[in-house]
Amino acid sequence: MHLESLKYFREVASEKSISKVAKKSYISxxxxxxxxxxxxxxxxxxxLNRSNKGVALTELGEIVLKYSNNIIRNYETMVEELETTVKQHNKVRINGTWSLVTYSLPCVxxxxKKKYPNHQYELIASTREDTITDVQNDICDFGIINDALDPEHNLFTYPMGKEKIVLIAxxxxxxPQKIKLEDLLHYDMIMCNSNNNIHKNLExxxxxxxxxxxxxxxxxxxTTDGAVKLAVSNGYGLAFVPYESIKHELYEKTVKVIDIEDVSLDYDxxxxxxxxxxxxKARKESIEYFIEIGPKSFC
Known part of the structure; x- marks a missing residue:
C-alpha cells in the first residue's frame, strides 16, 4: 500500500467522484x-461502489477511510517532527560577552558558516555567569567566557587567548601618549559596569x-561598551574598553589609545x-573548527 494511493482514496471519498479528483489533481x-x-x-x-452518478463508500471502505485519516495525519506529523529535529540539531547557539558578540565573533x-553552510548560527550577548548556566541547561551550545572554570562545573573548557584591554581618551x-598608573587619579573616568573583569583587574x-x-x-x-565609547568620543573622560570594540573609532580618530606603564588589564x-x-554532529564540528581557526579569525 502506498500512502499516495490512500490520500487519493480519501479525496475520492470526500468528493464522491473519481473524475473530479483527477481533474483537481492534474492526473488522468x-x-x-x-x-x-x-x-x-x-x-x-x-x-467503493461505482455508478454513473459517482462513487460511494462500501462498509469496508468506511473503515479504511476512518483509519486513513489517522495514518495520513500521523505520517505528516512524523515528517514535520523529523524536519524540526534535523533543523534543531543543525542550529548552534553561541554566547559571549557584548563586545565579543558585537565585534569579534561575527568574523569567526x-x-x-562557509565551511558548514547547512548549519544555522545564533550569537547571544550574555554575562559570564549566564553563559555558564545556559551551557549547563542546554540553552546555548557553547560560549566564550573570561576566566577559567572551576572543575566542579564538569564542562569542556579550552583556552582561546586573551581579550586585550586598552585605555582610551x-x-x-x-x-600624554604614555602615563603612569597614578596619573589616572587626575583624569575624569567612565566605567562600564557590565565588564566585571576590567573592574577586577583595575582594582x-x-x-x-x-x-x-x-x-x-x-x-x-x-551599561555597555557602546555607551562608554560614545561618552569618550564626546570628550567626557577616559575609559578602559576591549581593543576589538574601538577599531572604527581609532580609524575615525574620535578616540586614541593611551599606554599605562607596566600595567595590563588583559584577561583570558x-x-x-x-x-x-x-x-x-553540527555542534561538535562547529566547536572543533572554532578552536582550529581561533582568535586569529576575530574581526
Missing part, C-alpha cells in the same frame, strides 16, 4: 482509477599604589561547552 481519470483499484487489491476488499562565525584630548593594579577604584574620579558608569578567554561526546 484512468490513472486515478487504477490507483484506487490497486489499493482495493492490496486490502483484498471492495472499497562567517568562516565557520578623546581624539583631541590633551594627555588589582591600583592595589600596587595603595589605591582603589573608588579613589578614581568616576563621572558615571555605563575560554570556550566552554558540554563534553564533546554529548553534542550533536
Amino acid at each position: 481519470q484512468s490513472a486515478l482509477s487504477q490507483l484506487i483499484q490497486k489499493l482495493e487489491e492490496d486490502f483484498g476488499y471492495k472499497l 562565525i562567517y568562516k565557520i 578623546p581624539g583631541k584630548y590633551n594627555i 588589582e593594579a591600583l592595589k600596587t599604589i595603595d589605591k582603589k577604584v573608588d579613589d578614581l574620579n568616576i563621572i558615571f558608569n555605563a 578567554l575560554y570556550l566552554i561547552s558540554k563534553k564533546l561526546g554529548q553534542l550533536s
Whole structure:
C-alpha cells in the first residue's frame, strides 16, 4: 500500500467522484482509477461502489477511510517532527560577552558558516555567569567566557587567548601618549559596569599604589561598551574598553589609545561547552573548527 494511493482514496471519498479528483489533481481519470483499484487489491476488499452518478463508500471502505485519516495525519506529523529535529540539531547557539558578540565573533562565525553552510548560527550577548548556566541547561551550545572554570562545573573548557584591554581618551584630548598608573587619579573616568573583569583587574593594579577604584574620579558608569565609547568620543573622560570594540573609532580618530606603564588589564578567554561526546554532529564540528581557526579569525 502506498500512502499516495490512500490520500487519493480519501479525496475520492470526500468528493464522491473519481473524475473530479483527477481533474483537481492534474492526473488522468484512468490513472486515478487504477490507483484506487490497486489499493482495493492490496486490502483484498471492495472499497467503493461505482455508478454513473459517482462513487460511494462500501462498509469496508468506511473503515479504511476512518483509519486513513489517522495514518495520513500521523505520517505528516512524523515528517514535520523529523524536519524540526534535523533543523534543531543543525542550529548552534553561541554566547559571549557584548563586545565579543558585537565585534569579534561575527568574523569567526562567517568562516565557520562557509565551511558548514547547512548549519544555522545564533550569537547571544550574555554575562559570564549566564553563559555558564545556559551551557549547563542546554540553552546555548557553547560560549566564550573570561576566566577559567572551576572543575566542579564538569564542562569542556579550552583556552582561546586573551581579550586585550586598552585605555582610551578623546581624539583631541590633551594627555600624554604614555602615563603612569597614578596619573589616572587626575583624569575624569567612565566605567562600564557590565565588564566585571576590567573592574577586577583595575582594582588589582591600583592595589600596587595603595589605591582603589573608588579613589578614581568616576563621572558615571555605563551599561555597555557602546555607551562608554560614545561618552569618550564626546570628550567626557577616559575609559578602559576591549581593543576589538574601538577599531572604527581609532580609524575615525574620535578616540586614541593611551599606554599605562607596566600595567595590563588583559584577561583570558575560554570556550566552554558540554563534553564533546554529548553534542550533536553540527555542534561538535562547529566547536572543533572554532578552536582550529581561533582568535586569529576575530574581526
